[in-house]
Amino acid sequence: MNQQRGVTVWFTGLSGAGKTTIANAVDRELKIAAASVELLDGDELRQTLCRGLGFSAIDRIENMRRIGFVAHLLTKNGVIVLVSTISPYREIRQELRRKIGDFIEVYVNAPVAVCEWRDVKGLYEQARAGLIENFTGIDAAYEVPLQPDVECQTDRETIAQSTIKVLTKLEKLGYI
Amino acid sequence: MNQQRGVTVWFTGLSGAGKTTIANAVDRELKIAAASVELLDGDELRQTLCRGLGFSAIDRIENMRRIGFVAHLLTKNGVIVLVSTISPYREIRQELRRKIGDFIEVYVNAPVAVCEWRDVKGLYEQARAGLIENFTGIDAAYEVPLQPDVECQTDRETIAQSTIKVLTKLEKLGYI
Numbered sequence: 001m002n003q004q005r006g007v008t009v010w011f012t013g014l015s016g017a018g019k020t021t022i023a024n025a026v027d028r029e030l031k032i033a034a035a036s037v038e039l040l041d042g043d044e045l046r047q048t049l050c051r052g053l054g055f056s057a058i059d060r061i062e063n064m065r066r067i068g069f070v071a072h073l074l075t076k077n078g079v080i081v082l083v084s085t086i087s088p089y090r091e092i093r094q095e096l097r098r099k100i101g102d103f104i105e106v107y108v109n110a111p112v113a114v115c116e117w118r119d120v121k122g123l124y125e126q127a128r129a130g131l132i133e134n135f136t137g138i139d140a141a142y143e144v145p146l147q148p149d150v151e152c153q154t155d156r157e158t159i160a161q162s163t164i165k166v167l168t169k170l171e172k173l174g175y176i
Numbered sequence: 177m178n179q180q181r182g183v184t185v186w187f188t189g190l191s192g193a194g195k196t197t198i199a200n201a202v203d204r205e206l207k208i209a210a211a212s213v214e215l216l217d218g219d220e221l222r223q224t225l226c227r228g229l230g231f232s233a234i235d236r237i238e239n240m241r242r243i244g245f246v247a248h249l250l251t252k253n254g255v256i257v258l259v260s261t262i263s264p265y266r267e268i269r270q271e272l273r274r275k276i277g278d279f280i281e282v283y284v285n286a287p288v289a290v291c292e293w294r295d296v297k298g299l300y301e302q303a304r305a306g307l308i309e310n311f312t313g314i315d316a317a318y319e320v321p322l323q324p325d326v327e328c329q330t331d332r333e334t335i336a337q338s339t340i341k342v343l344t345k346l347e348k349l350g351y352i
Contacts, residue, residue, distance in 0.1 A: 036253050049245050051238075062227075069225050070246055077212050079253045 004036055006075035007175045008068075008100050009166065012087045012145060013108035014137045015123055016115035018154040018162070019084040022108060025163040027082055035176060038074055040067055042085025055134040061092055068096035075102055080175060086136050090143040104173070106166055107148035112137040114155045180212055182251035183351045184244075184276050185342065188263045188321060189284035190313045191299055192291035194330040194338070195260040198284060201339040203258055211352060214250055216243055218261025231310040237268055244272040251278055256351060262312050266319040280349070282342055283324035288313040290331045 009026070011019040023039055030037045042063070046053065050066055053059040064087050071081045087093055097103040115137065116124040127135035134140040145151075150169050152162035170176045185202070187195040199215055206213045218239070222229065226242055229235040240263050247257045263269055273279040291313065292300040303311035310316040321327075326345050328338035346352045 038249060038253060049242060066225060070249065073214060073246065074249060074253060077214060077250060077253060077255045 004078045004080070005102065005175050006078045006080065007102040007104060007170070007173075008071040008075045008081045008083060008096075009104045009106060009170070010071075010087065010093065010096070011082065011084045011106045011108050012093060012148075014110065014112055014115045014142055015086060015135075016118045016120050017108040017110040018152070018159070019086075019108045021159055022106070022152060022154075022162045022166065023082040023084040025159055026166050029163065029167055030080055030176065033176060035080055036078060037080045037082065039082045039084070040071060042067065042083070042087075045085075055140065057089075060086075060088060064089065064092045064096065068092075068099065071096075072100045075100055080170070086142070088136050088140065088142045090145065093145070102175070104149045104166075104169060105145055106150040106152060107145040108152050108154060108162075109144075110154045180254045180256070181278065181351050182254045182256065183278040183280060183346070183349070184247040184251045184257045184259060184272075185280045185282060185346070186247075186263065186269065186272070187258065187260045187282045187284050188269060188324075190286065190288060190291045190318055191262060191311075192294045192296050193284040193286040194328070194335070195262075195284045197335055198282075198328060198330075198338045198342065199258040199260040201335055202342050205339065205343055206256055206352065209352065211256055212254060213256045213258065215258045215260070216247060218243065218259070218263075221261075231316065233265075236263075237265065240265065240268045240272065244268075244275065247272075248276045251276055256346070262318070264312050264316065264318045266321065269321070278351070280325045280342075280345060281321055282326040282328065283321040284328050284330060284338075285320075286330045 011023050013019050027039045050063050053063045071083050074081045126132045127138040136142050150165050187199050189195050203213055203215045226239050229239050247259050250257045302308045303314040312318045326341050
């Protein structure tokens with residue numbers, strides 16, 4: 001049977017901060033270690049589980065709760081779940097931490113100016129041009145985690161350094 | 177690590193046919209055998225994962241796909257997933273079978289007259305009185321499985337007999 005303890009590792013932060021990049025790197029490392037891992041990418045889930053949800057506060061809350069529900073089910077069943085989604089609301093992140101229990105909040109922190117300079121998906125440019133509304137960091141709020149379990153400062157550390165921070169925390173807490 | 181092979185056991189049938197009753201019994205047996213099992217009950221999911229969805233054809237399809245998405249994730253990760261939901265559309269059930277791969281369709285079959293006579297939740301009475309619209313078996317279609325992996329005829333077999341049918345199939349296919 002399943003011997004591994006499940007946990008949800010929740011990567012939160014602005015668009016372009018590096019959430020999915022770090023989550024992917026952590027995913028690779030864990031798979032090498034033969035762990036049961038599932039990466040839930042917020043952008044991808046908007047095509048499937050969260051199809052039809054927009055970017056209003058209500059829809060963002062529903063989006064976070066729906067992803068949290070699935071992460072909880074997987075965590076209960078011994079999976080290490082890596083969630084990568086902006087998830088801007090502190091209260092909802094706290095709610096999910098309480099519900100899931102085995103929960104590590106990773107704040108992927110980069111100044112909005114850095115994220116905007118990177119603009120990997122060209123979304124900041126569209127937001128500045130008014131083509132996208134309710135864009136986090138531009139015209140929608142991002143509530144910074146007050147006590148994240150891990151903070152990755154992606155404007156001043158390498159992807160490898162951020163990845164090691166997350167893996168070290170998982171090890172320290174006995175999940176790997 | 178996880179040694180168990182995952183599988184989705186999809187219980188389909190009319191309201192009151194006995195889907196959740198059998199799924200619960202299977203769940204208990206598997207838990208005694210220390211298997212990693214998750215029961216996804218359609219009625220309960222309408223309060224969480226599928227909140228806001230109604231009973232139009234479009235919403236029912238979305239409901240089935242959303243539950244299927246979660247069942248797939250769990251199955252991939254070695255969980256035996258018991259899904260109990262009317263899921264009236266053959267094509268969508270087939271779509272989920274193709275996607276999930278490890279998939280056992282259990283047709284929980286009882287004549288509508290029997291389900292209506294049982295009327296555990298009082299829903300048939302409400303449907304007949306016109307208080308509920310789009311009720312499966314009354315004014316909404318149920319597409320009978322043509323080649324279910326298991327058929328439980330709950331008007332003529334006991335819960336224990338139905339449960340054994342499902343467990344036997346799981347064993348025969350090597351999942352337990």
